[in-house]
Amino acid sequence: xxxxxxxxxxxxxxxxxxxxxxxxxxxxxxxxxxxxxxxxxxxxxxxxxxxxxxxxxxxxxxxxxxxxxxxxxxxxxxxxxxxxxxxxxxxxxxxxxxxxxxxxxxxxxxxxxxxxxxxxxxxxxxxxxxxxxxxxxxxxxxxxxxxxxxxxxxxxxxxxxxxxxxxxxxx
Amino acid sequence: xxxxxxxxxxxxxxxxxxxxxxxxxxxxxxxxxxxxxxxxxxxxxxxxxxxxxxxxxxxxxxxxxxxxxxxxxxxxxxxxxxxxxxxxxxxxxxxxxxxxxxxxxxxxxxxxxxxxxxxxxxxxxxxxxxxxxxxxxxxxxxxxxxxxxxxxxxxxxxxxxxxxxxxxxxx
DNA sequence: CCACATTGTTATCGTCAATAACTGATATCG
DNA sequence: CGATATCAGTTATTGACGATAACAATGTGG
Numbered sequence: 001x002x003x004x005x006x007x008x009x010x011x012x013x014x015x016x017x018x019x020x021x022x023x024x025x026x027x028x029x030x031x032x033x034x035x036x037x038x039x040x041x042x043x044x045x046x047x048x049x050x051x052x053x054x055x056x057x058x059x060x061x062x063x064x065x066x067x068x069x070x071x072x073x074x075x076x077x078x079x080x081x082x083x084x085x086x087x088x089x090x091x092x093x094x095x096x097x098x099x100x101x102x103x104x105x106x107x108x109x110x111x112x113x114x115x116x117x118x119x120x121x122x123x124x125x126x127x128x129x130x131x132x133x134x135x136x137x138x139x140x141x142x143x144x145x146x147x148x149x150x151x152x153x154x155x156x157x158x159x160x161x162x163x164x165x166x167x168x169x170x171x
Numbered sequence: 172x173x174x175x176x177x178x179x180x181x182x183x184x185x186x187x188x189x190x191x192x193x194x195x196x197x198x199x200x201x202x203x204x205x206x207x208x209x210x211x212x213x214x215x216x217x218x219x220x221x222x223x224x225x226x227x228x229x230x231x232x233x234x235x236x237x238x239x240x241x242x243x244x245x246x247x248x249x250x251x252x253x254x255x256x257x258x259x260x261x262x263x264x265x266x267x268x269x270x271x272x273x274x275x276x277x278x279x280x281x282x283x284x285x286x287x288x289x290x291x292x293x294x295x296x297x298x299x300x301x302x303x304x305x306x307x308x309x310x311x312x313x314x315x316x317x318x319x320x321x322x323x324x325x326x327x328x329x330x331x332x333x334x335x336x337x338x339x340x341x342x
Numbered sequence: 343c344c345a346c347a348t349t350g351t352t353a354t355c356g357t358c359a360a361t362a363a364c365t366g367a368t369a370t371c372g
Numbered sequence: 373c374g375a376t377a378t379c380a381g382t383t384a385t386t387g388a389c390g391a392t393a394a395c396a397a398t399g400t401g402g
Binding site: 343346358359360363370 | 373374375376377378379380381382383384385386387388389390391392393394395396397398399400401402
Binding site: 084085086096097099100104120121122123124 | 380
């Protein structure tokens with residue numbers, strides 16, 4: 001709990017830092033800075049919100065090793081039993097080594113099973129174990145809670161709007 | 172044996188690995204896989220869209236060293252001349268070491284000036300140099316173009332809606 | 343003056359991901 | 373059939389990056 005572990009992507013930046021915590025006394029006069037052009041583009045608040053979501057998810061899951069990326073992978077495996085590593089990695093935009101390591105992570109936890117399919121013995125079909133099913137069911141709840149916390153300020157309609165707009169961006 | 176490309180021609184197209192191709196376009200819908208619960212939460216498309224924005228910005232800026240985070244810092248410096256490193260770092264959620272390095276980056280490029288202010292000689296006032304002004308003006312255009320590309324599928328109204336919704340989340 | 347807080351820098355470490363090279367399996371085509 | 377290329381996955385190496393901790397310099401308050 002005390003220490004925050006490393007679990008970040010390249011573009012990641014944590015909002016909460018030890019330095020920030022160390023800074024106790026609030027400044028007397030120094031108001032917030034002017035964000036300049038950053039106020040007028042979409043990309044910046046997008047990142048801020050994503051970091052908030054990331055932080056919320058990590059907090060809800062309460063296991064520093066379980067990152068959103070790994071959660072996504074487990075969800076994808078659960079929703080596509082028998083998919084190959086290549087398919088799973090491509091769906092999340094991961095390189096093949098990164099895919100291998102992500103699946104290794106879940107296999108090491110006994111959540112995932114690599115099955116050699118006789119029709120093409122180069123690849124594996126990836127399946128959840130029973131432990132993986134339990135883990136995924138648990139994670140799904142936490143993901144939902146975390147997502148609900150992220151959008152707590154929005155009405156149902158607004159959440160739907162937001163998703164529709166995001167969907168429109170990536171077609 | 173593996174595919175060792177001896178006598179390799181440097182510009183040969185065959186040197187492009189399958190990995191590189193595979194990792195293009197982490198489009199949400201393009202895969203044959205079922206995204207399961209990921210379709211029904213806000214956090215996942217948020218990340219996808221942010222990655223698209225990140226990629227667009229990197230492409231428009233066309234200098235791999237200039238990341239969104241560094242752009243944000245330069246923008247912040249330009250909009251708040253004389254701010255201290257602590258203020259700048261706090262505004263972007265950076266630790267003090269990360270702040271130092273980010274400002275080092277721009278100072279090494281001659282864009283930024285650390286001025287010792289007599290009233291508190293522990294800290295610096297950070298200012299843009301003339302080169303920094305030019306760089307920032309150039310970057311602002313590229314940021315706008317990139318942001319416009321990100322939201323190309325949205326109308327003006329929809330962009331405003333999206334920003335309002337994002338603002339509502341993180342306020 | 344002394345203890346302590348602050349600002350910023352440097353050192354060290356761990357994590358993560360990317361590229362390249364490798365193994366093993368399959369496809370293609372003469 | 374057999375040579376060659378391609379595909380799926382793993383491993384090795386490297387590099388980027390952030391975090392913590394320790395440090396110097398400066399400021400503040402008893």
